Amino acid sequence: MRSLTYLYEKDGYIVSKTLQRAASRDGNIRQRAKFEGLAAYRGNRIFVIEREAGDDGSLVETILFPAHRQQVNYLRGLTLGVASRPRHTPYASKTIWKRISDAVSLREAVQVCGAFDPDNRKIDPIIREFLDASSQSLPL
Numbered sequence: 001m002r003s004l005t006y007l008y009e010k011d012g013y014i015v016s017k018t019l020q021r022a023a024s025r026d027g028n029i030r031q032r033a034k035f036e037g038l039a040a041y042r043g044n045r046i047f048v049i050e051r052e053a054g055d056d057g058s059l060v061e062t063i064l065f066p067a068h069r070q071q072v073n074y075l076r077g078l079t080l081g082v083a084s085r086p087r088h089t090p091y092a093s094k095t096i097w098k099r100i101s102d103a104v105s106l107r108e109a110v111q112v113c114g115a116f117d118p119d120n121r122k123i124d125p126i127i128r129e130f131l132d133a134s135s136q137s138l139p140l
Contacts, residue, residue, distance in 0.1 A: 002116060004109050005048070005097065007039055014039040016048050022115040035060065046075065058084045062095055073099045076130055096130045 005018040018035040035058070037050030045065050052058040060081035066072050079095040082088050100109055116123055118132075 002113050004113050007048075014041075016050055018050055019110060019113060021110075021113050033058070046077075052084055054084070056084055058082060064095075064097060074126060074130075075099075094131060096127050098124060098127065 001020065001022060003018055003020040005016055007014055007016050009015070016035070016037045016039050018037075020031075020033040020035075022031045034053045035050035036053070037048060037060075039046060039048045041047075045063055048062045048064070050060050050062075052060075058081055060079060062077055062079045064075040064077035066075055075097040077095050077097075078092060080090075080092045082090050112122070118128075
């Protein structure tokens with residue numbers, strides 16, 4: 001799943017907004033979700049806690065860290081949450097965030113969001129390698 005997250009400062013806080021969208025292969029099912037939350041930086045880690053819009057939405061925490069101090073284009077980490085449907089099921093997943101250029105418009109960024117088959121060529125090789133590494137542990 002490729003989502004779009006925007007972090008910005010508002011009233012002295014770092015605020016997050018995330019957009020997720022996915023469609024079934026035949027196009028009959030379309031899902032969209034919007035999340036908003038807060039981010040904090042502690043101990044060389046970025047913590048993002050978000051809630052899904054709506055009264056019964058998901059609650060999600062993502063913990064991110066750079067692989068190396070000089071490398072900030074990719075942030076690797078872990079996402080933990082409680083799904084809103086069907087039964088408030090908890091989950092955990094490896095995650096990797098890639099910084100996109102300021103030259104990319106919001107429309108362009110949203111258009112490349114969605115669910116992808118694991119072997120899809122549109123998935124960045126660095127991202128694929130991180131997500132495929134089943135034996136790789138996260139130094140959280």
